[in-house]
Amino acid sequence: MNTRREFLEQSTVALAAASAMVHTSSEVQAAEGRTVTMAAIGCGGQGTSLLKTFADMPDVKIAYVCDPDEARAAKAADAVKDKQSPKTISDLRRVLDDPAVEAVTVATPDHWHAPATLLALAAGKHVYVEKPCSHNIREGRLMVEAAERTKKIVQVGTQSRSTPFIREMFAKLRDGIIGEIVVAKAWNSQRRKDIGHLQPSEAPGGFDYDLWIGPAPMVPFQANRQHYNWHWWYDFGTGDAGNDGVHELDIARWGLGVDVHPSRVAAVGGKYGFDDDQQFPDTLYTAFDYPSDGAVGHKKQLIFEMRIWSPYKQEGHDNACAFYGTNGMLILGKNGGYKLYGPGSKLIEEASGKADTQAHRRNFVDCVYSGQKPNADILNGHLSATLCHLANIAARTGRTLQFDPAKEEIVGDAEAAALVGRTYREGHWAVPKVSS
Ligand SMILES: NC(=O)c1ccc[n+]([C@@H]2O[C@H](COP(=O)([O-])OP(=O)(O)OC[C@H]3O[C@@H](n4cnc5c(N)ncnc54)[C@H](O)[C@@H]3O)[C@@H](O)[C@H]2O)c1
Structure with missing residues (x-):
């Protein structure tokens, strides 16, 4: 049996290794000229946290921050201004209209999770949607079916799945x-x-x-x-x-x-x-x-x-x-x-x-490149x-x-x-x- 100290040391090493992997993957993609253009839908506490993580990745470009609260959208854009210059916008349809946007985060109140995800999938975008993925059971089923139909990546924000x-x-x-x-x-x-x-x-x-x-x-x-x-x-x-x-x-x-x-x-x-x-x-x-x-x-x-x-x-x-x-x-x-x-x-x-929230967010971008099932795929999120x-x-x-x-x-x-x-x-x- 390992001692408590040995286990603590092992966990610290494992966490450091996971964190190093997150950066390596992003830097390698950027060095090879690959990028993912993203937009943040919902710019409250969690939306801004997601935005900051993705904005820090060398292979991610943030095109928009979107929120019906102008002050929140402006604050979110300001939070990443050293690395990115997203446009601020209130209506998510304008984000989804832009063919350059490949992926969106949905960190709105729960009643918007499924509607925004379904519209984004229909517009051909990959989606990182916050938990719970749905406001009700029927909406979760529609999300599972839409992800299957469009073959887009849907990652749910239950970060333990990447821990x-x-x-x-x-x-x-x-x-x-x-x-x-x-x-x-x-x-x-x-x-x-x-x-x-x-x-x-x-x-x-x-x-x-x-x-x-x-x-x-x-x-x-x-x-x-x-x-x-x-x-x-x-x-x-x-x-x-x-x-x-x-x-x-x-x-x-x-x-x-x-x-x-x-x-x-x-x-x-x-x-x-x-x-x-x-x-x-x-x-x-x-x-x-x-x-x-x-x-x-x-x-x-x-x-x-x-x-x-x-x-x-x-x-x-x-x-x-x-x-x-x-x-x-x-x-x-x-x-x-x-x-x-x-x-x-x-x-x-x-x-x-x-x-490990960082590994979870990186797993989403990696799956956008690879087409692999993300760690918290929409069926698991729905269940x-x-x-x-x-x-x-x-x-x-x-x-x-x-x-x-x-x-x-x-x-x-x-x-x-x-x-x-x-x-x-x-x-x-x-x-x-x-x-x-
Ligand atoms: N994974 C986690 O650990 C974690 C942690 C915190 C929150 N969350 C989840 O993140 C989501 C957001 O939480 P929060 O605390 O930031 O809430 P919040 O209410 O502070 O922020 C939500 C934001 O979404 C905006 N919004 C509403 N309708 C919109 C629309 N149509 N288009 C764009 N933006 C819209 C609101 O104006 C608001 O600024 C929730 O579902 C919550 O459960 C997850």
Whole structure:
């Protein structure tokens, strides 16, 4: 068994090696005259973080930064002005009209993820779309089909998929280091902010609110459902299950080794922590049942726990996963590391580690060149986003859901079944079309 110190040293070496690879690949492509022209759609905190990473790559040219909030687009352009000179623009259609643009990032609110991705794919662009890939299950399916049809690269922003220490540990799980993994538990335990109770007001100048609403039904501007706070509203976000939760749900599903949908979902949740306008639960417990062929030893279960009013960690991690095998247990936090226990709770291995966002972003550009499937391809993104959507639907209806994994339909519950999709603003140009 390696000592903790040896593991820490090994992880540091592995991280440095991954980082070096990121640069080498970009420099080699640039030296050989290859470039990818990109545009950033959505310039909030995450859009700007993506933009800065791509702008730093010698083989990437940033042609546009696009946001209905003029001040945000200008700030994003300013953030990369030493290396790139993108045009600022508010309407994403003008970006997609430009044949020089080969790839876009989509870091908008969730309700725009699928509409923007579908339009971009139809315009022949590759897409790096933030997580959760969709606002609802139906949109995720349309994205999978559009990626297959257009043969373009779609990478989802679940960076753990490109993180060396997680990939290496899950290869060991597959080799049976702790036996058969029967149950995985993901948790999201952290302190979020109260968004208060507000009334509609005037939208600020320089902000194209109609464009921000896009294909969602029009509602009046209200300050606590705009930038970032849209996460907590049904029409625009997916709650914290689809915010931080989807990272852990994705890791849990990956470690559990299931690449299908669950067939039964039970959840209890609600607002226990915040007296404010948030619509999604701040407290949520969900169990997903993967029956496989139903035989003992073939069934698997995934559990998701969420408390977003809790200013403390659990098992040393705010957000993390536990994997329960027939011969041991793994506790793994994407931004902490892992501890692996064998029979008798004996510590077998431990290491620190951090999600490698840079490697994930570089993986996208490398796949644009190579045509290979990216590490977080859209089918995986859709399978994991579906878990957050099903958890939210079960909590919202207060009923156990029977889900048909092949048809992606909720069976025997008309109210829940309607939440597999959404209502759109009638006639809006960005409403997803089945063949777009
Ligand atoms: N991968 C990660 O670890 C990670 C981390 C943070 C956020 N995210 C995801 O990134 C996304 C953005 O998060 P954020 O915190 O930056 O949100 P935000 O609300 O601060 O920023 C979103 C931006 O998109 C813009 N926008 C809205 N409609 C648009 C349109 N039609 N065209 C172009 N821009 C449009 C908004 O004006 C805003 O500036 C979310 O989906 C979030 O879940 C991922």
